[in-house]
Amino acid sequence: MHHMERLKKYGRIEKELARNLLAEFYGTALLRFIGTGVMAQFVLSSGTASSPIQINLGWGLAIALSVYVAWETSGGHVNPAVTAALCILGKISFTHSLLYFIAQTLGAAFGAGIMYLVYSEAINAFDGGVRAISGPNATGIIFASFPRAYLSNTGAFIDQVCLSSVYKIH
Structure with missing residues (x-):
């Protein structure tokens, strides 16, 4: 047996669900x-290394690439909101959607964790080791979005529902 054929045979995951979960992860x-790298560039340079439009383009590229990578295997949900919508529509079972949620959550933590390792020294230099979500040296926005003082809970909810729905438009 040729080396490539052997690799294909032994490197293939036979269970479809396992392949889907790995693709989602x-x-x-x-x-x-x-996406976290895009935000790190912006925050750690105090906005001098990139602009808000570059953040949007960077996140758009991140979404397009991640969906492209997982599309053929799992459908490229890469977001629990998309998986939830597909579950509600009956396109994926409730049990599988829960497993997708777990794979997506672990994948998100892994991706952000790797980016933290890449930027940890720069983050420490920027914020002096004091993690904050607001203020001139806040670094929390690199890893998550936080409501602003002017944003109500209702406004934040509507924002998240509308932005999450964009993932599933086609």
Whole structure:
């Protein structure tokens, strides 16, 4: 047996669900890795290394690439909101959607964690080791979005529902 044929035979995951979960893990990790890197560039340079439009383009590229990577295997959900919508529509079972949620959550934590390792020294230099979500040296926005003082809970909810729905438009 040729080496490549052997690799294909032994490197293939036979269970479809396992392949799908791995694709969701990897796609979501890639999304968070690229997106978090985009935010790190912006925050750690105090906005001098990139602009808000570059953040939007970077996240758009991250979404497109992560969906592309996982699309053929799992459908490229890479977001629990997409998986939830597909579950509600009956396109994926409730049990599988729960497993997808776990894979996506672990993938997001892994991708953001790897990016943290890449930027940990720069983050420490920027914020002096004091992690904050607001203020001139806040670094929390690199890893998550936080409501602003002017944003109500209702406004934040509507924002998240509308932005999450964009993932599933086609």
